[in-house]
Amino acid sequence: MRYFLGWLILGILGFTLLTACNHHTFQNISSLPKQPAAECRMVKHTMGETCVPINPQRVVTLSVSTLGNTLALGVKPIGATNEVQIDNNSLTYLQEKTEGIKLLGISRPDLEATLLLKPDVIIGLDWFKPIYPLLSQIAPTVLDKSDYANWQKHLSFVTEVLGKQKTEKALWQHYHQRMEQLQQALGDRYQNKKISFIYIGRNQINIDAKNSYAGSIIRDAHLQRPAPQNVDAPYGAFPISLEELKKADGDILFVTTFSKSGNEFLKNKQQEPLWKKLKAVRNNQVYYVDFMSWAASNMLGTDAVIDDLFKYLVHTP
Incomplete structure (x- = not known):
């Protein structure tokens, strides 16, 4: 996939x-x-x-x-x-x-x-x-x-x-500065927790691997991924079936969709027993994020993803 x-x-x-x-x-x-x-x-x-x-x-x-x-x-x-x-x-x-x-x-x-x-x-x-x-x-x-x-x-x-080499250097300085601020704010509270990220669209559940755009940002924040997601994949992602939904489990679950059909598909899957058994679902730690930001694949989108990590991992009780 x-x-x-x-x-x-x-x-x-x-x-x-x-x-x-x-x-x-x-x-x-x-x-x-x-x-x-x-x-x-x-x-x-x-x-x-x-x-x-x-x-x-x-x-x-x-x-x-x-x-x-x-x-x-x-x-x-x-x-x-x-x-x-x-x-x-x-x-x-x-x-x-x-x-x-x-x-x-x-x-x-x-x-x-x-x-x-x-x-x-x-x-x-x-x-x-x-x-x-x-x-x-x-x-x-x-x-x-x-x-x-x-x-x-x-x-x-x-x-x-x-x-624009000088500007690129400044962009990376800003990125690493924000990462340091995020890591300090997180402290050690997520030291033993796994961060899962999936995206849904066109009747398909997809795991975002560690070599994806969002996966690289999560990695740079020194956050851990569940073992099935802590892998590299072609194009940074791979599909799973409903029976494999356990691969999407984690202490924290970020979810995004990129189409109306994806929204409907997610709504239906949320009624499935396998979805309700996910740890993040049971502990009410599922967070829905903007697809465009988490799929940006450019430097301008990194701030939006980091903002979400602050919002849900630092500022959410």
């Missing part, structure tokens, strides 16, 4: 049809006069090497993880896609920061709208390989490997593209 945004990649496979659907756009792009080359530097990415502007001013991002990292680095894109705006979920931790950014599409970008924005660089993930030739004719385009189990690498990639 892929990481909890991984199922969205299946939709990206539809991009193989996108070139045909955007033939007119391709002709429009191809007919544009070439702009004089500005001063630039070479960046290696999944499609090769591309020369990007030294100080890009009109950035377009093609994933939420890219958008969050770009904003965290102090650059506000002029346009972005949002592959996780599903069933009226909103990017709660980004809301105030995205005002004025043009939404270019859910999952796949509207190429004509992107063209009209006249970006000087486009940054995305390798989901977009099928339309890379079109994107690269609009502006220098760089695509990073989509690796949700190593979100830190994508931050470094966006940092390199934007030339």
